[in-house]
Amino acid sequence: MVTTRFAPSPTGHLHIGGLRTALYSYLHARAKGGKFLLRIEDTDIERNSKEALDGILEAFKWVGLEYDKPMLFQSQRTGIYQQYAQKLLDSKHAYYCYLTKEELADMRLQNKGSNHANCSRKYRDFTGEIPKDITPCVRIKAPLEGVIDFDDGVKGKISFQASELDDFVILRSDGTPTYNFVVAIDDALSGITDIIRGDDHISNTPKQLLVYKALGFDIPRFYHIPMICNEQGKKLSKRDGALSVLEYRDNGVLPEALLNFLFKLGYGHGDKEIFSLQEMIECFDPHRINSNPSGCNFSKLYWLNAEYIKAMDNERLMQILNVEILDSMSYEQKNILLDELKTRVNELVSMRHAIKQIIHAPLPYEGEDIEKSQQACYDISLYRKLFVEENKAVLEQALSQFVDKLNSITLDINNIKAIIQEYANTLTIKPSVFMQALRLGLLGQKGGIDLGACLCILDKDESIKRIQTLIEFAKRN
Numbered sequence: 001m002v003t004t005r006f007a008p009s010p011t012g013h014l015h016i017g018g019l020r021t022a023l024y025s026y027l028h029a030r031a032k033g034g035k036f037l038l039r040i041e042d043t044d045i046e047r048n049s050k051e052a053l054d055g056i057l058e059a060f061k062w063v064g065l066e067y068d069k070p071m072l073f074q075s076q077r078t079g080i081y082q083q084y085a086q087k088l089l090d091s092k093h094a095y096y097c098y099l100t101k102e103e104l105a106d107m108r109l110q111n112k113g114s115n116h117a118n119c120s121r122k123y124r125d126f127t128g129e130i131p132k133d134i135t136p137c138v139r140i141k142a143p144l145e146g147v148i149d150f151d152d153g154v155k156g157k158i159s160f161q162a163s164e165l166d167d168f169v170i171l172r173s174d175g176t177p178t179y180n181f182v183v184a185i186d187d188a189l190s191g192i193t194d195i196i197r198g199d200d201h202i203s204n205t206p207k208q209l210l211v212y213k214a215l216g217f218d219i220p221r222f223y224h225i226p227m228i229c230n231e232q233g234k235k236l237s238k239r240d241g242a243l244s245v246l247e248y249r250d251n252g253v254l255p256e257a258l259l260n261f262l263f264k265l266g267y268g269h270g271d272k273e274i275f276s277l278q279e280m281i282e283c284f285d286p287h288r289i290n291s292n293p294s295g296c297n298f299s300k301l302y303w304l305n306a307e308y309i310k311a312m313d314n315e316r317l318m319q320i321l322n323v324e325i326l327d328s329m330s331y332e333q334k335n336i337l338l339d340e341l342k343t344r345v346n347e348l349v350s351m352r353h354a355i356k357q358i359i360h361a362p363l364p365y366e367g368e369d370i371e372k373s374q375q376a377c378y379d380i381s382l383y384r385k386l387f388v389e390e391n392k393a394v395l396e397q398a399l400s401q402f403v404d405k406l407n408s409i410t411l412d413i414n415n416i417k418a419i420i421q422e423y424a425n426t427l428t429i430k431p432s433v434f435m436q437a438l439r440l441g442l443l444g445q446k447g448g449i450d451l452g453a454c455l456c457i458l459d460k461d462e463s464i465k466r467i468q469t470l471i472e473f474a475k476r477n
């Protein structure tokens with residue numbers, strides 16, 4: 001049975017690198033019918049925050065990566081770590097160390113240039129008199145020679161000289177356990193068989209291996225995955241478009257698109273681009289994670305997002321969009337609107353914005369900040385271009401006759417396009433000029449959704465009202 005885990009420290013937002021690690025751990029567990037656990041590494045009291053923890057859990061909920069219970073909090077397990085430190089003391093794999101901070105600093109200074117790993121070993125096999133009034137810390141006995149190595153599932157064999165390791169502290173003098181000690185204990189006690197994590201943790205692995213060996217625990221398989229970089233191979237930053245997981249949500253990215261993007265970023269699987277979570281599970285093998293850093297191009301994320309939006313069922317899309325104004329529309333109108341917009345956006349924020357701009361009548365004047373406002377304003381340069389002196393009277397008349405036409409027909413998405421076209425063809429001005437004027441009246445702008453769809457979405461009364469507003473505007477200007 002495979003058991004994996006994701007072990008975030010609640011000191012900040014969950015970033016995409018973390019989410020990718022979690023995703024790979026999740027996929028591996030689910031592919032093998034195993035367990036995926038979440039462990040909160042909250043031993044750094046000063047840097048932890050409740051807000052960060054809530055954010056991490058909310059991000060997990062949003063992306064839908066379900067973890068198995070129980071979720072562990074390291075801060076609640078100090079007693080367990082202390083018991084295991086005692087075991088190591090009893091079995092002579094660890095010892096009390098009475099070095100003061102000052103002594104340690106002095107020793108390190110004196111040993112500068114030589115192997116400093118030995119500096120801390122004064123009390124390792126100490127037989128002299130133990131200093132009074134000093135509360136000791138507990139150090140583990142690291143091997144004095146040889147090699148500590150492990151087969152990394154992504155990077156291959158990784159070796160460390162024992163001389164690179166010191167007898168590191170496992171329990172501080174105040175009784176609190178240290179990082180590498182608790183990670184190894186928790187992984188072992190939770191039965192973690194496969195550890196997938198960032199390669200910034202490689203240097204921690206030999207220390208954790210020492211704990212495993214000293215306590216006789218089974219050693220898990222390790223997969224250290226390279227960091228996500230920008231396209232230039234440098235550390236990702238905000239400037240590259242890197243955001244926290246929840247910021248992607250707030251920017252209108254769908255969770256399935258983000259997971260798909262992260263899956264492909266660092267996992268070779270041919271040219272296929274779109275993967276459902278189930279498909280990811282079916283093909284995942286942690287040995288196939290790329291061992292080189294992955295260059296991140298966020299335009300790919302938005303391309304994927306557009307694909308997911310396009311393919312999404314309208315019911316679900318409506319739920320996610322959560323735009324109140326849609327409630328006032330008929331089922332058919334909503335579907336026409338969403339079908340129109342789905343192919344035109346690559347994230348949901350602009351989709352919400354576009355919905356509002358279609359549903360709210362355009363303001364019959366030139367606006368300043370059209371981008372931000374819910375209501376579009378007339379594109380005045382378009383108006384001037386269309387309503388030139390020689391066309392003005394014909395256009396006004398054509399629009400008003402089109403209102404009569406609208407009054408006489410039943411709006412139907414299947415034939416409205418043809419009706420507009422036929423009508424435009426009967427005019428003495430170019431059909432395209434009429435169409436653009438109609439668009440100006442309905443939406444205030446050039447471009448946007450199909451005119452026939454727009455008429456159906458708005459319905460007759462609202463469409464007529466908008467066209468009449470344009471006619472009146474033309475009379476005044």
Ligand code: GLU
Binds near residue numbers: 006007009183196201
């Ligand atoms: N808490 C560590 C981190 O947030 C992860 C430790 C691990 O995966 O072993 O980077």
